[in-house]
Amino acid sequence: MRILSGIQPSGALHLGNFFGMMKPALELQEKGQAYYFIADLHSMTTLFDPAERRGNSLDVALDFLACGLDPKRTVFFRQSDVPEVPELTWMLSTVTPMGLLERCHSYKDKKAKLADDDLEKVNHGLFAYPVLMAADILIYDSNVVPVGRDQKQHVEVTRDIAMKFNNLYGETFVVPEAQIRDEVAVVPGIDGQKMSKSYGNTIEIFGEEKAVRRKIMSVVTDSRPPAEPKPDAQKNIAVQILKLVASAEAAKDAEDRLRAGGFGYGDLKKALFEQYWSYFAGARARRAELVKNLDYVQQVLREGAAKARATAQTVLKRAKLACGLD
Ligand code: ADP
Numbered sequence: 001m002r003i004l005s006g007i008q009p010s011g012a013l014h015l016g017n018f019f020g021m022m023k024p025a026l027e028l029q030e031k032g033q034a035y036y037f038i039a040d041l042h043s044m045t046t047l048f049d050p051a052e053r054r055g056n057s058l059d060v061a062l063d064f065l066a067c068g069l070d071p072k073r074t075v076f077f078r079q080s081d082v083p084e085v086p087e088l089t090w091m092l093s094t095v096t097p098m099g100l101l102e103r104c105h106s107y108k109d110k111k112a113k114l115a116d117d118d119l120e121k122v123n124h125g126l127f128a129y130p131v132l133m134a135a136d137i138l139i140y141d142s143n144v145v146p147v148g149r150d151q152k153q154h155v156e157v158t159r160d161i162a163m164k165f166n167n168l169y170g171e172t173f174v175v176p177e178a179q180i181r182d183e184v185a186v187v188p189g190i191d192g193q194k195m196s197k198s199y200g201n202t203i204e205i206f207g208e209e210k211a212v213r214r215k216i217m218s219v220v221t222d223s224r225p226p227a228e229p230k231p232d233a234q235k236n237i238a239v240q241i242l243k244l245v246a247s248a249e250a251a252k253d254a255e256d257r258l259r260a261g262g263f264g265y266g267d268l269k270k271a272l273f274e275q276y277w278s279y280f281a282g283a284r285a286r287r288a289e290l291v292k293n294l295d296y297v298q299q300v301l302r303e304g305a306a307k308a309r310a311t312a313q314t315v316l317k318r319a320k321l322a323c324g325l326d
């Protein structure tokens, strides 16, 4: 089984990325041949600072390795190191109906968010992004794509494109499936909306201690006093995040104490910070070591790219043969 996923180097890794995509992806490493990559070409649709892209790409590499990506098992690489991907993107774009892309929520949301004077930022890349993503997936004969729920539609677009190409030119591509963990499908941010870099409501995985503590202490709560019992404790945002980073017993204990009354939100958030900090202690220590050994990180990416290219070249050749570009 070929498992594939990517993450954009568009900002610091947060709890939403970790529980929505990275952790499930890392767990799948055992289940088959995983290909994970840094989607630097995708980041060009919204990020226009070269130094930031370079820095973020290195950060994603460090984050993934620190969190447990095993380069002996898993092929780990930068998207732009595989030039066959943009080549396949063009071929796929010619079988992609405009309407399919026009329906994509992610594009519509991003377009709506850009104010009128920023309309120039609604570039063709942003619109065509799902075709690039389809090429990422199809070029490695991927079967399973672990992503957060917001990416589900893009994997469906990929399936449509693969089937269109197969119908037109004969069986060429494996039709992949998204894999979404329902229990962590959407991690809430400190304001209760979906946690996202673009909402400024994230809790970083490798943030600086004081800054993250401050953020966690600012998780939105209501104004009920500590003494008051809170029968709706399961809806509390800090409780929902606590369930991700604490043991089931510790999370249940906090929830029960809120229900009973006499447990204030301040104490709840302090407990959340402690649990969060210790949950990532191992990864934090590994990351600090990796930062001292960047040559090793670059070597992992170089070797990954060589393996990824070998697979990509085989599939691209198959696609060219099918459509008469051989
Ligand atoms: P952001 O919204 O912060 O820009 P990305 O769009 O770069 O995050 O998402 C990277 C990956 O992390 C995707 O697979 C996405 O589905 C997942 N992800 C992002 N935010 C969340 C969240 N709040 N809950 C669950 N998964 C998420």
Ligand code: TRP
Residues within 6 Å of the ligand: 004, 005, 006, 007, 008, 039, 042, 132, 133, 136, 137, 145, 146, 147, 151, 154
């Ligand atoms: N679009 C994904 C995101 O923003 C990243 C990505 C690019 C991806 N190509 C992919 C994810 C292929 C899975 C498979 O999160």
